[in-house]
Amino acid sequence: MGGEQMLFQTFMNGIMNALVLILIASGLCLVFGIMRIVNFAHGEFYMLGGFGAWLLFAEKLLPNIGAPTFNYIAAIILSMVVVGILGVLVERFLFRPFVGNMELTMIVSFGMMLILQAASLVSFGVRDKSFGSPFSGNFHLGGISLSEERMAVVICGVIFMIAMYLFIQRTKMGKAMRAVAQDMEAASVQGININICFSLAMGIACALAALAGALMGPIFYVNPYMGVEPIMKAFVVVILGGMGSLPGAVIGGFIVGMGESFVTTYVGAHLAMMVVFMIMIGVFLLKPTGILGHEE
Amino acid sequence: MKNEKANLKRVVFIILGAGGLLLPIEVKDPYLLHILISIFIWSILTLGIRLILVTGHLNAAQASFMGMGAYTSGILALKLGWSFWIGLPIAGVVAAVLALAIGYPTLKIKGVYFVMVTFGLTEVFRHIWMMWTGLFGGPQGLLGIPRPGAIKIGGLVLAFSSKVPFYYLAFLLLLLTILVMSRLDSSRIGMTLRSIPQADLLAESIGVNVMRYKVLAFVIGSFFAGIAGSFWAHYFTYASPWDFTFANSVNMLIYVVMGGPSSVWGPIIGCFVMLTLDEVLRPIQLYMPIVLGTILIVVLLFIPGGFITIPQRVRALLKR
Numbered sequence: 001m002g003g004e005q006m007l008f009q010t011f012m013n014g015i016m017n018a019l020v021l022i023l024i025a026s027g028l029c030l031v032f033g034i035m036r037i038v039n040f041a042h043g044e045f046y047m048l049g050g051f052g053a054w055l056l057f058a059e060k061l062l063p064n065i066g067a068p069t070f071n072y073i074a075a076i077i078l079s080m081v082v083v084g085i086l087g088v089l090v091e092r093f094l095f096r097p098f099v100g101n102m103e104l105t106m107i108v109s110f111g112m113m114l115i116l117q118a119a120s121l122v123s124f125g126v127r128d129k130s131f132g133s134p135f136s137g138n139f140h141l142g143g144i145s146l147s148e149e150r151m152a153v154v155i156c157g158v159i160f161m162i163a164m165y166l167f168i169q170r171t172k173m174g175k176a177m178r179a180v181a182q183d184m185e186a187a188s189v190q191g192i193n194i195n196i197c198f199s200l201a202m203g204i205a206c207a208l209a210a211l212a213g214a215l216m217g218p219i220f221y222v223n224p225y226m227g228v229e230p231i232m233k234a235f236v237v238v239i240l241g242g243m244g245s246l247p248g249a250v251i252g253g254f255i256v257g258m259g260e261s262f263v264t265t266y267v268g269a270h271l272a273m274m275v276v277f278m279i280m281i282g283v284f285l286l287k288p289t290g291i292l293g294h295e296e
Numbered sequence: 297m298k299n300e301k302a303n304l305k306r307v308v309f310i311i312l313g314a315g316g317l318l319l320p321i322e323v324k325d326p327y328l329l330h331i332l333i334s335i336f337i338w339s340i341l342t343l344g345i346r347l348i349l350v351t352g353h354l355n356a357a358q359a360s361f362m363g364m365g366a367y368t369s370g371i372l373a374l375k376l377g378w379s380f381w382i383g384l385p386i387a388g389v390v391a392a393v394l395a396l397a398i399g400y401p402t403l404k405i406k407g408v409y410f411v412m413v414t415f416g417l418t419e420v421f422r423h424i425w426m427m428w429t430g431l432f433g434g435p436q437g438l439l440g441i442p443r444p445g446a447i448k449i450g451g452l453v454l455a456f457s458s459k460v461p462f463y464y465l466a467f468l469l470l471l472l473t474i475l476v477m478s479r480l481d482s483s484r485i486g487m488t489l490r491s492i493p494q495a496d497l498l499a500e501s502i503g504v505n506v507m508r509y510k511v512l513a514f515v516i517g518s519f520f521a522g523i524a525g526s527f528w529a530h531y532f533t534y535a536s537p538w539d540f541t542f543a544n545s546v547n548m549l550i551y552v553v554m555g556g557p558s559s560v561w562g563p564i565i566g567c568f569v570m571l572t573l574d575e576v577l578r579p580i581q582l583y584m585p586i587v588l589g590t591i592l593i594v595v596l597l598f599i600p601g602g603f604i605t606i607p608q609r610v611r612a613l614l615k616r
Contacts, residue, residue: 032408038407038408038411094593097597098596102407102408103349103352103354103407104553104596104600106354106408106411107354107549107550107553107592107596108592108593108596110546110549110550110589110592111550111588111589111590111592111593111596112589112593113589114585114586114588114589115585115586115589115590117585118582118583118584118585118586118589119586121582122582122583122586232415232419235408235412235415236412236416239408239409239412243408243409270423270427271423273419273423274419274420274423277416277419277420278420280412280413280416281413281416281417284401284402284405284409284413285401288404288405288409
């Protein structure tokens, strides 16, 4: 592989990493911005999304509805819906009693993390499950080849980010959610149903995490602990960008995703995480509220 | 009335102390002693984490400070041939100095930011231990750390060849920790620490240097983590990077919250209940995290304040 080819490949990997991180981190952001809940179990929804795609698509739990591509897309959508509903239930029954106490919600989410990991370990086993997605070819652009799988991640990521942006900026519900994020009490005085905003935020967040998991499952593998590393990186992303700021999460996602990809290729994979954390600690010391964040 | 309560507490303390001291005379089963030793050491660690938890900071790096203690006295013993009895306090001091250096820049940060910074530190420490093979032994860690040397009191020789002397040592370390922590709790320092999550701005505005109190709590908690780590290394005769992870710190936090952070006894009860349960449920080990997580959530939902508040709640129920 030539130098330029490698540079481009590293760049594309960086973009893919960034989009996956943004999908996960924007959910974290949404939940934090609206409910002030720090959800450490968010990575487990990513993991469940991966298992959903594996069960429905690779294990053929879903009846065949046509071309493999359709099956795959149906599996992804279905697992997003199921994981989204699970997220709504978790929020309603486990998080809502503790809204307003950030330390307790963190501890509760640690508990959820343990439960979900062990539950999927017990039901699916510890072995890594790898399966191919229908996009297995390569696609050539000049002298450069790109994996279709990875392009699918990038395209899906971009589509969903735009959809989310439009939803939050343009729709009435999105406006209500922004109002709740700004001031919960004032919003409820204006007649906004806070509980619906909470459920919706958690549902969307978990569905996006599931999407990321379902897309990444075929590229790497699926196992009960696959959510641990992405969630920690996603937290770094959210913190870098400023807790609760969606544009901040996009910027943070590109910094971490690119940084990780370039360090992995040119320095060594074992240093990637450490560099990511060094960046985070550095940003803390310079601007503790993150790049686009502001004082509470 | 208050005096009576204090007296009752003293009596309970003496009974527990005497019971703990006399126990190995009756119980010779090394397996049981091992569980008790683990409970004692985890209690020390959780008592340390509780001190900074009451200020609203979730320390996710307690296991790393424990690891630093373990590696410090392990290296002193292996490379320099120093005795455990010198390594033990040095391990505590090294962890405390490290906490001092880390605490000043990071304790300004609150909530999830602090959790993430301490998590990041855990990862950085683990990588340092894994990559600096010459000093820390790399991924396999330090092997063959010697057991503590025998101590002679008069004609009595206490050699660390069985579990019993380790049991006594862990018990004494725990007693020391309880003593320090309960003194701190009832002192001005403890009161200030507890006031921080409710009103740190208020405290600051009346001239309390909040930062200094937080750093102090962090340093003391880490000192005891270092001591516990040193004991751990010489008890198991090895120290590996995989023993001091984020997951361990999370477990410590969970045990404190389950037992109840309002009193010194909360973390100890939390450790006792959960580690015993861990042993009892060993045959279905895979399900243990589910049990742990469920108990945690049930406790938080129905007995906020932890196990320690159960007697109070029962009394209130009976009175009604």
